[in-house]
Amino acid sequence: MDFTLPSELEEMRRTIRDFVEHEVEPLAMQIEEEDRVPDSVLEKSKELGLFGLSIPEEYGGIGLSMLGKCVIYEELGKTINGYTTIIGAHNGIGSVGIVEFGTKEQKEKYLPKMATGEWIGAFALTEPQAGSNAAAIKTTAVKKGDRYILNGQKIYITNAPYAHVFTVMAVTDPSKGAKGITSFIVERDFPGFRVGHIEKKMGLHGSHTAQIFFEDMEVPEENVLGREGEGYVNALKILANGRAGLAARCLGSCEYLLDKSLAFAHERIQFGKPIFEQQIIQHYLAEMALEIELLRTFVYRVAWMTDQKMNVIKEAAMLKLYGSEVYNRVADKAVQIHGGLGFIAEYPIERFYRDARITRIYEGTSEIQKNIIAAQLHKEYERTKADA
Template structure:
């Protein structure tokens, strides 16, 4: 296992870092206050290939694999997490399903537009009665001739207001439980498909979350993603695939917080000396650095395993759990080191602290990740 990034990925990573530092980060407060990503940033992101991270070269993507994707998303994670989530939602669960499970016609139809950023992707699994209990779906899809009729709703759908294509899970055979769920590709503008209001959230401003509704929504049979009845399995694969990428985003955020905290500890004078000279501050920083390096090692190990085609169900759950928990612990220490300034919204620490909290919930809660890890450990005894 070689952790050294190829030269082309290193160049791409450097270019993304410069873009983040010079163009996105200066707009972070604007994003926070307006709850919008400036169009200029979105357009430059498309030009730089940030929407193409998950897509093979033959469909207009970068074709860089999971290690390369994580290297890029680590840089993206160093700035406003609302922007990070728009990119991550599209390149992760929003597009992975079509890349991994789509047939050739579906890939040809959707992936080039998704790679260019012309068409944003979204993933629609969660419902009021189906969060962690993902098999308890109420959205139905009834086969009628050459189409399926969808009825129901989804909530907490990232990118819903800007997405052009959705990967949707619906029940096609209620008698079969998890094996009666099918995944569909649903295009924005399909009659009977509507987008609800944007939710007001604690954090991730600029990344919008909405309900979506299906009322006698007619979806062509050819828009089944994968095989009928494999929707739940597809959903698990899509979520597992994206977990090292999410960990990379959390890694970037945690690393940025360490950098800010270290700078502040050397600048802030208390009792006639920098607070860095206080042992408790040194211990906080040492703990932050240790956890970040552990996360970095596991993130790239799981990314490498993914690129090798290895089974990463357990490891993907581990890295998602470690990434979320590490980011939250680092953010908490960063606030403590900064003191009152860390609680003021004019400075980025407070924003990172709020944004970190959702990482322990979305795309599988920390508790669900522990369940997955335990189930995988138990397999040897079955």
């Protein structure tokens, strides 16, 4: 079993690490305070191809494997999570649906501009009464001639204020429940599309989340993504596809926190000696390092399984659950090690602590991941019984 990464991925890792360390991280506090990523950072991100990670080379992207994307996301996780979320949401749930389910014409129209970052992608599923229960969405799409008329609203849509391309789920046949939901590619300049309130959030500053509204919005029938009635299944596949990438971002953030905590433990003097010499601090650091190492192995195993086209529904759910829980535990220990300094906004530990909390909620809550895992265990049990 060889855990060595290909040389081209190692080179790419070094490039992104240098970019993060020298061009993003020095601006992290500015981004946090202004709640805005500077244009210079976004332009450099475009030059590095960071908006085309998931998009095939034939459409202008880099077309990385899941393994490759996890390498990049791990490095991006080592800086302000709001910036990383813009990149991650675009490459993940914002564009994967078109890559996986789009027609040749749809790919040719949207992917080249998404690959360069000229058009940002977003994913619109959640509604006021449909969060974890995604099948309960109320947004409707009624076929009229060669168009669908969409009415409804979505909430908590990452990238909504600046996205141009939205993967939107709407009900085309209310009588069929989840099988009556269809995916659409929606452009922000379609008449009847409107961005609503931009949320003020606990964390992820620099990444913006907003409501969007559809008011008799006309969508051409050629913008149906996949087949009519398969939107719910598509949504689940799109969300599952991104779980390894999200966990890789959590991994990078955990590594950052461990590095900061280890350095602080050696520098902070209490009772006449560095606090690292206190056994409890050593235990905190050891526990952080152990969980990080386990998470790293899990991330790259699931990434490899994904690239081998293996069924990773259970493993991806486990990884998203574990990655988000580890991030929160590591962030909590980092605050405790830093003491009062960890609670001060001028120091990055406090920011990572707040940013960690959303990872247990967005793109599928921890509770939903447990439901998915249990359902897959049940299926495996039933198959075992049938084969016995």
